[in-house]
Amino acid sequence: xxxxxxxxxxxxxxxxxxxxxxxxxxxxxxxxxxxxxxxxxxxxxxxxxxxxxxxxxxxxxxxxxxxxxxxxxxxxxxxxxxxxxxxxxxxxxxxxxxxxxxxxxxxxxxxxxxxxxxxxxxxxxxxxxxxxxxxxxxxxxxxxxxxxxxxxxxxxxxxxxxxxxxxxxxxxxxxxxxxxxxxxxxxxxxxxxxxxxxxxxxxxxxxxxxxxxxxxxxxxxxxxxxxxxxxxxxxxxxxxxxxxxxxxxxxxxxxxxxxxxxxxxxxxxxxxxx
Amino acid sequence: xxxxxxxxxxxxxxxxxxxxxxxxxxxxxxxxxxxxxxxxxxxxxxxxxxxxxxxxxxxxxxxxxxxxxxxxxxxxxxxxxxxxxxxxxxxxxxxxxxxxxxxxxxxxxxxxxxxxxxxxxxxxxxxxxxxxxxxxxxxxxxxxxxxxxxxxxxxxxxxxxxxxxxxxxxxxxxxxxxxxxxxxxxxxxxxxxxxxxxxxxxxxxxxxxxxxxxxxxxxxxxxxxxxxxxxxxxxxxxxxxxxxxxxxxxxxxxxxxxxxxxxxxxxxxxxxxx
DNA sequence: ACGATTTTGTGCATGTGTTCACAAGTGGAT
DNA sequence: ATCCACTTGTGAACACATGCACAAAATCGT
Ligand SMILES: NC(=O)c1ccc[n+]([C@@H]2O[C@H](COP(=O)([O-])OP(=O)(O)OC[C@H]3O[C@@H](n4cnc5c(N)ncnc54)[C@H](O)[C@@H]3O)[C@@H](O)[C@H]2O)c1
Ligand SMILES: NC(=O)c1ccc[n+]([C@@H]2O[C@H](COP(=O)([O-])OP(=O)(O)OC[C@H]3O[C@@H](n4cnc5c(N)ncnc54)[C@H](O)[C@@H]3O)[C@@H](O)[C@H]2O)c1
Numbered sequence: 001x002x003x004x005x006x007x008x009x010x011x012x013x014x015x016x017x018x019x020x021x022x023x024x025x026x027x028x029x030x031x032x033x034x035x036x037x038x039x040x041x042x043x044x045x046x047x048x049x050x051x052x053x054x055x056x057x058x059x060x061x062x063x064x065x066x067x068x069x070x071x072x073x074x075x076x077x078x079x080x081x082x083x084x085x086x087x088x089x090x091x092x093x094x095x096x097x098x099x100x101x102x103x104x105x106x107x108x109x110x111x112x113x114x115x116x117x118x119x120x121x122x123x124x125x126x127x128x129x130x131x132x133x134x135x136x137x138x139x140x141x142x143x144x145x146x147x148x149x150x151x152x153x154x155x156x157x158x159x160x161x162x163x164x165x166x167x168x169x170x171x172x173x174x175x176x177x178x179x180x181x182x183x184x185x186x187x188x189x190x191x192x193x194x195x196x197x198x199x200x201x202x203x204x205x206x207x208x209x210x211x212x213x214x215x216x217x218x219x220x221x222x223x224x225x226x227x228x229x230x231x232x233x234x235x236x237x238x239x240x241x242x243x244x245x246x247x248x249x250x251x252x253x254x255x256x257x258x259x260x261x262x263x264x265x266x267x268x269x270x271x272x273x274x
Numbered sequence: 275x276x277x278x279x280x281x282x283x284x285x286x287x288x289x290x291x292x293x294x295x296x297x298x299x300x301x302x303x304x305x306x307x308x309x310x311x312x313x314x315x316x317x318x319x320x321x322x323x324x325x326x327x328x329x330x331x332x333x334x335x336x337x338x339x340x341x342x343x344x345x346x347x348x349x350x351x352x353x354x355x356x357x358x359x360x361x362x363x364x365x366x367x368x369x370x371x372x373x374x375x376x377x378x379x380x381x382x383x384x385x386x387x388x389x390x391x392x393x394x395x396x397x398x399x400x401x402x403x404x405x406x407x408x409x410x411x412x413x414x415x416x417x418x419x420x421x422x423x424x425x426x427x428x429x430x431x432x433x434x435x436x437x438x439x440x441x442x443x444x445x446x447x448x449x450x451x452x453x454x455x456x457x458x459x460x461x462x463x464x465x466x467x468x469x470x471x472x473x474x475x476x477x478x479x480x481x482x483x484x485x486x487x488x489x490x491x492x493x494x495x496x497x498x499x500x501x502x503x504x505x506x507x508x509x510x511x512x513x514x515x516x517x518x519x520x521x522x523x524x525x526x527x528x529x530x531x532x533x534x535x536x537x538x539x540x541x542x543x544x545x546x547x548x
Numbered sequence: 549a550c551g552a553t554t555t556t557g558t559g560c561a562t563g564t565g566t567t568c569a570c571a572a573g574t575g576g577a578t
Numbered sequence: 579a580t581c582c583a584c585t586t587g588t589g590a591a592c593a594c595a596t597g598c599a600c601a602a603a604a605t606c607g608t
Contacts, residue, residue: 050595056508093557212523241326243399364587364588365587563594566591571586
């Protein structure tokens with residue numbers, strides 16, 4: 001698990017489709033990989049992928065609590081604020097160590113510190129945004145990133161009219177400069193907000209510039225070398241998943257309630273919560 | 275409801291913190307699908323959540339292939355284009371039926387049609403965007419949604435200066451009108467792009483307007499009634515997950531390679547403190 | 549000092565998702 | 579007609595994730 005090396009012996013590229021960074025990695029028990037079946041040593045290194053995502057959420061909730069002046073928090077409180085059940089929360093926290101006090105709870109500061117350490121947030125990660133269109137502008141101007149340790153340190157586009165123009169206080173560079181500028185400024189995360197057709201080429205340049213983490217907004221599956229991590233944000237897919245659930249609900253209703261369904265604006269049970 | 279005891283929390287509300295990430299998992303799914311005990315009478319109605327997300331990706335790839343003139347495709351081709359392994363692809367497709375021909379592959383049109391049917395894309399889903407700021411503008415102007423069956427049919431904001439202003443060809447309404455307008459226009463999906471502090475209130479109004487599917491961009495955990503489906507897109511979380519992997523890589527390198535590390539253009543190991 | 553009370557941390561059972569591997573079809577060649 | 583190369587569809591094994599339930603540790607009240 002920890003040492004997930006070789007994927008298919010094929011080319012030096014793996015394809016990355018979002019949600020499952022580790023998912024597509026076929027174990028392919030051929031390579032050297034871990035000789036030992038049971039990884040006895042250094043096991044603390046593997047935190048379930050799903051748990052990592054939730055840790056980020058806990059961190060946000062904890063930060064908010066800290067701002068409110070809270071000093072300690074129980075797993076029950078924290079979990080309900082984070083929208084998970086308390087057993088899951090405790091298990092997630094147990095992956096990063098034992099920082100709670102039985103009978104009392106967790107100290108907010110300590111937890112914040114430990115989660116930050118685990119997520120590698122103890123230092124900044126320079127971010128580059130490529131494709132300064134509608135979405136790119138929004139991202140470049142968004143204040144939430146720098147505040148959380150992700151300063152936007154480079155902007156790129158092909159559009160000559162945009163080159164040199166400051167967006168969010170930073171001048172746009174030409175995409176040909178991606179490798180150079182990324183290396184110079186120590187960019188560690190590249191964000192792709194170009195049209196789909198340009199995304200792969202842009203990604204290749206980012207990789208050439210030493211970027212090993214990519215967040216992709218373009219609706220395409222990027223091919224990247226082994227060591228590069230890609231996550232995608234695909235709004236069309238999100239909407240389609242919601243659509244699926246709408247359809248499922250409709251089917252279920254139809255089944256359990258074959259008659260009487262005047263397509264009415266079922267707005268009657270308005271249950272605006274307190 | 276399957277008498278889920280212990281499910282603490284409010285009365286008719288569940289909190290929603292789902293995402294694209296691997297495990298994701300809308301907890302609601304299990305409750306809705308098979309309320310009754312393990313009776314083998316169970317219909318094959320339930321498609322794994324993760325598979326649904328991938329079906330959307332396959333659909334996009336297939337559509338592109340169809341445009342290129344392809345008429346048939348094998349699981350091997352399609353899976354490599356979609357960035358998954360072929361067994362997974364075939365299993366995913368098997369959830370929606372048997373539409374392939376052994377020894378040949380799948381007919382592209384048929385597959386497109388079946389996936390669309392499964393995802394409920396045979397008719398349009400009206401979308402409302404709330405919070406017409408940086409992100410809201412980008413969403414309202416984005417051409418990719420209407421083209422895929424998700425016409426943006428309503429826009430809302432609190433800002434008086436925005437009310438009535440056309441954005442992407444549609445006038446902005448005041449948020450007080452959310453329940454009314456959503457019901458009138460048959461909105462089925464609400465997109466929240468407001469500041470975090472406003473998100474819950476906005477969500478409540480969407481629900482009051484009959485919206486049962488919400489896509490949330492605000493970094494907060496929304497509380498919604500049972501029957502409402504929420505998906506979130508949290509960019510800060512995405513970046514933090516990438517950060518985690520950067521950190522893990524750094525740790526691993528350090529471990530397996532204690533000394534000597536000067537080949538790269540010093541792109542890794544950004545040590546700016548914070 | 550000690551039991552009542554609270555809350556963590558985790559072993560275990562359960563559930564979900566992924567991968568393997570191969571029998572069963574299909575079309576084309578001989 | 580028979581064989582062969584190819585590809586699907588799926589049972590079964592495995593891997594990962596979740597939730598339960600309770601022992602262990604801490605605090606508080608008496
Ligand atoms: N806008 C949205 O709400 C939205 C929603 C979902 C997905 N997306 C996706 O995000 C991406 C960007 O969307 P957008 O609405 O900002 O598009 P946009 O057309 O507004 O902006 C695209 C930008 O990319 C630049 N560009 C074009 N080719 C380039 C290249 N080769 N290298 C670098 N830059 C290049 C263009 O000059 C432009 O500035 C698209 O892939 C789109 O599908 C956008
Ligand atoms: N811009 C980004 O790139 C980005 C990235 C990640 C997350 N987000 C999140 O998306 C959301 C929107 O971001 P943004 O950059 O567009 O913010 P923004 O400030 O540009 O826009 C927010 C809009 O919401 C409106 N608004 C405020 N209160 C409202 C209310 N009660 N009801 C309805 N509308 C209200 C404001 O008038 C404004 O038009 C935020 O929650 C932000 O955290 C944005």
